[in-house]
Amino acid sequence: MLPSGVIFKKYSGEEAYLVTRPQKLVFALFIVALFLFPMVSSTYLLGTVSFMFITMIAVLGLQITVGMAGQINLGQSAFVGVGAYVTAAMAVNYELPFYVAIPIGGLAAGLTSILFGLPAARIKGFYLALTTVAAQVMFPLAISRLPRSWFGGPNGMSMPSMELFGYEIWGQQGIYLINLCFLIVFATLTFNLQRSRTGRAFIAIRENDVVAPVMGINLVKYKILAFFAGAVFAGISGGLYAYYVTYVTAEQFTLWLSVIYLGMLLIGGMTSPLGAIFGVIIITLLQETTHDIGGFLSDRISFLDESVIFPATNIVLGAVIIAVLIFEPNGMVRRWRIAKAAYRIWPKPHG
Amino acid sequence: MLLELKNVEVVYSGVVQVLRSVNVDVPQGSVVAILGANGAGKTTMLKAISSLLEVEHGEVTGGEILFQGTNIANSDPADIVQRGIVQVLEGRKVLEHLTVEQNLRLGAHFRKDRDVVAEDMERIFTYFPALRGLLKRTSGYLSGGEMQMLLVGRALLAKPKILLLDEPTMGLAPLIVQEIVSCLKQIHEAENISMIIVEQNANAALAVADYAYVLENGRIVMHGPKEELQKNQDIQEFYLGLSMDQDRRSFRDIKHYKRRKRWIG
Numbered sequence: 001m002l003p004s005g006v007i008f009k010k011y012s013g014e015e016a017y018l019v020t021r022p023q024k025l026v027f028a029l030f031i032v033a034l035f036l037f038p039m040v041s042s043t044y045l046l047g048t049v050s051f052m053f054i055t056m057i058a059v060l061g062l063q064i065t066v067g068m069a070g071q072i073n074l075g076q077s078a079f080v081g082v083g084a085y086v087t088a089a090m091a092v093n094y095e096l097p098f099y100v101a102i103p104i105g106g107l108a109a110g111l112t113s114i115l116f117g118l119p120a121a122r123i124k125g126f127y128l129a130l131t132t133v134a135a136q137v138m139f140p141l142a143i144s145r146l147p148r149s150w151f152g153g154p155n156g157m158s159m160p161s162m163e164l165f166g167y168e169i170w171g172q173q174g175i176y177l178i179n180l181c182f183l184i185v186f187a188t189l190t191f192n193l194q195r196s197r198t199g200r201a202f203i204a205i206r207e208n209d210v211v212a213p214v215m216g217i218n219l220v221k222y223k224i225l226a227f228f229a230g231a232v233f234a235g236i237s238g239g240l241y242a243y244y245v246t247y248v249t250a251e252q253f254t255l256w257l258s259v260i261y262l263g264m265l266l267i268g269g270m271t272s273p274l275g276a277i278f279g280v281i282i283i284t285l286l287q288e289t290t291h292d293i294g295g296f297l298s299d300r301i302s303f304l305d306e307s308v309i310f311p312a313t314n315i316v317l318g319a320v321i322i323a324v325l326i327f328e329p330n331g332m333v334r335r336w337r338i339a340k341a342a343y344r345i346w347p348k349p350h351g
Numbered sequence: 352m353l354l355e356l357k358n359v360e361v362v363y364s365g366v367v368q369v370l371r372s373v374n375v376d377v378p379q380g381s382v383v384a385i386l387g388a389n390g391a392g393k394t395t396m397l398k399a400i401s402s403l404l405e406v407e408h409g410e411v412t413g414g415e416i417l418f419q420g421t422n423i424a425n426s427d428p429a430d431i432v433q434r435g436i437v438q439v440l441e442g443r444k445v446l447e448h449l450t451v452e453q454n455l456r457l458g459a460h461f462r463k464d465r466d467v468v469a470e471d472m473e474r475i476f477t478y479f480p481a482l483r484g485l486l487k488r489t490s491g492y493l494s495g496g497e498m499q500m501l502l503v504g505r506a507l508l509a510k511p512k513i514l515l516l517d518e519p520t521m522g523l524a525p526l527i528v529q530e531i532v533s534c535l536k537q538i539h540e541a542e543n544i545s546m547i548i549v550e551q552n553a554n555a556a557l558a559v560a561d562y563a564y565v566l567e568n569g570r571i572v573m574h575g576p577k578e579e580l581q582k583n584q585d586i587q588e589f590y591l592g593l594s595m596d597q598d599r600r601s602f603r604d605i606k607h608y609k610r611r612k613r614w615i616g
Contacts, residue, residue: 014452014487197456197460200449200453200456200457200460201457201460203446203448203449203453204446204449204457204460207446207447207448207449208444208446209406210403210406210440210444211440211444211446213403213428213429213432214401214403214428214432214437214438214439214440214506215432215457215458215460215505215509216429216432216433216460216461216509217429217457217460217461218427218429219428219429271448
C-alpha cells in the first residue's frame with residue numbers, strides 16, 4: 001500500500017524506501033534526533049540504547065543469514081565472540097585504532113563462519129542448526145586453549161579506550177555516537193542488500209532451493225555468502241561490544257545469547273531488516289522493564305530475593321516469544337505494515 | 352544438433368534406476384514433445400538435462416548429454432543455465448513472497464547487460480500483456496494461468512537457447528491451456544528458441560511440437576514426427592483419448608509396441 005498520489009515510473013522508484021517528501025523529512029529529523037539524544041538522556045538510558053545498537057548489528061546480520069537466505073544459524077553469538085576477541089587482540093597486541101581493529105574483527109568472524117557455513121551447501125534445517133551449535137560449543141574451548149599471548153587464555157582480555165584523531169573517546173556519550181555511526185552504516189547495508197541482485201538471490205534460496213538454481217543462482221556460493229555476511233555483522237557487533245564492556249571473556253558469548261538473538265528476530269519479523277530493529281527494541285524494553293519490576297518486588301516482598309526474581313524475567317521473555325509466535329508468526333513488522341496500510345486508506349475500512 | 356541425449360541412464364540413491372538408455376535429439380530451432388504416463392521418467396529426464404537431480408540424490412550414471420557438442424551431464428546447475436538451458440519446473444514454482452517484477456528480475460540473475468534486460472522485459476510483455484498490469488503484485492496471489500505466464504517469462508529473461516517446459520498446462524482451464532499453447536508457439540517462432548515440452552495433455556503438446564517421443568518405464572518406446580504419431584493407433588488410444596471403435600478395445604489388442612521384444616534401448 002502506497003501513500004496516496006504516488007506513482008512509480010521505474011523499478012528503482014518502486015524499490016525506494018522513502019517515497020514522499022514528508023517521509024524523507026521525518027526520517028532526517030529522526031536521524032538528527034538520534035545524534036542529539038546524548039544531550040538530553042541520562043547516562044544509564046544512554047548506555048542501554050548504546051548496547052541496543054550493538055545488539056541490532058548482530059541481529060541485522062542474523063536477519064541476512066536466517067531471514068533473507070533462510071539458513072538457520074544458532075551460533076551467532078560465537079561469531080560475535082570471534083569479532084570481540086580479534087578486535088581486542090588487534091587493539092591490545094598491535095595497538096591498532098578501533099576503526100581498523102573492529103573491521104578486522106568483523107572479517108575474522110566472517111572467515112570463521114565459512115567453516116561452519118560450508119555444511120549448509122549440503123544440509124538444511126535441523127541438521128544445519130546443529131552444525132552452527134557446534135560453533136557455539138567450540139568457541140569457548142578454542143579461546144581458552146589458544147596461547148595466552150594471543151587472546152589472554154581463560155582470563156580474557158582488557159580493552160584500551162577508543163581513540164579518534166589523537167583524542168580519547170570517553171564516556172557513554174562518545175561510545176553512543178560511535179555505535180550509532182556503525183549502526184547507520186550496517187543498517188543501510190542490510191536494507192540495500194535486500195533489494196539488490198544478491199539479496200534477491202538470497203530470498204530465492206530461502207523460498208525454494210530447487211527453483212533458485214533454475215535461475216542460474218549458484219546455491220553453494222550464495223549460501224556461504226549469506227553466512228559470511230551475517231557473521232561479518234556479528235563480528236562488527238562483537239568489536240563494538242568489546243569496547244563497550246571494556247573486558248572480554250569467553251563466558252559472555254553463550255548459546256543462550258544466540259537464542260535470544262533469534263528470539264529478537266522472530267518477534268520483530270524475519271523477512272525484513274526492520275524486523276531485526278523492532279525485535280531488539282521490544283526485547284530490550286521487555287528485559288529492562290521486567291528487571292525494574294523484579295527489583296521493585298524484591299525490595300518489598302521478603303521471600304522474593306534476587307535469586308528468584310531475575311531468573312523469572314526469562315520466563316516472561318519466553319512467554320512473550322510464544323505469544324508472538326501464536327498470534328503473529330510473521331512478527332511485529334507485519335503489524336507495522338498493516339497499521340501503515342490502515343492509516344493510508346483511512347477512513348475506509350479496506351482498500 | 353543443439354541437444355543430444357545418448358544412452359542416458361539415471362539412478363536415484365544408487366539403487367533406483369529411472370531412465371534406461373534414453374536417446375533424444377533436439378535439433379536447433381525445433382520443438383520436441385515428451386509424452387508418457389505418470390512415473391514414466393519425463394520429469395527425471397528434464398532434471399537430468401538441467402542437472403537438478405542432485406537435490407533428490409539422483410545422478411546420471413551412464414551415457415552423455417551433449418549440448419552444442421559438450422557433455423553437460425552432472426555439471427553445475429547454475430552453469431547449465433548460463434549455457435542457455437532453462438527449465439520451467441512443474442507445479443508453478445513462483446517465488447511467492449516476491450512481486451512479479453522481482454521474480455522476472457531473478458530470471459535475469461546472472462546477466463550483466465542491464466539495458467538489454469529492460470528491453471527483454473518489454474518484449475515479454477508483448478507475449479504476455481497480462482503481466483504488465485501485475486508487476487507490483489505479490490506473485491503468490493496470482494492465478495494459475497498468470498503464474499505459468501510469469502514462469503515462462505522469467506525463463507525467457509535468462510536468454511535461453513533451449514527451454515525445458517515441465518507440464519506447462521497442468522491444472523489449467525481449457526481456455527487458458529489454449530492461450531499458453533499459442534503463446535509458446537508465438538515465442539518459438541519469434542525467438543527461434545528450441546523447446547522440450549513434457550505433457551500429460553498430449554493434444555496441447557502436439558499442437559506446438561514437431562517431433563515427439565513416448566516414454567514408458569524409463570525407456571523411449573516410440574518416436575516420430577508429429578503427424579506420424581498423431582495417426583498412430585496407440586497414441587490415439589492412450590494419449591489423445593480417441594478410439595477407432597465404439598467400445599474401448601482391450602489393452603492387449605491395442606498395445607502393438609509392447610509385443611515387440613526390444614533388446615537394445
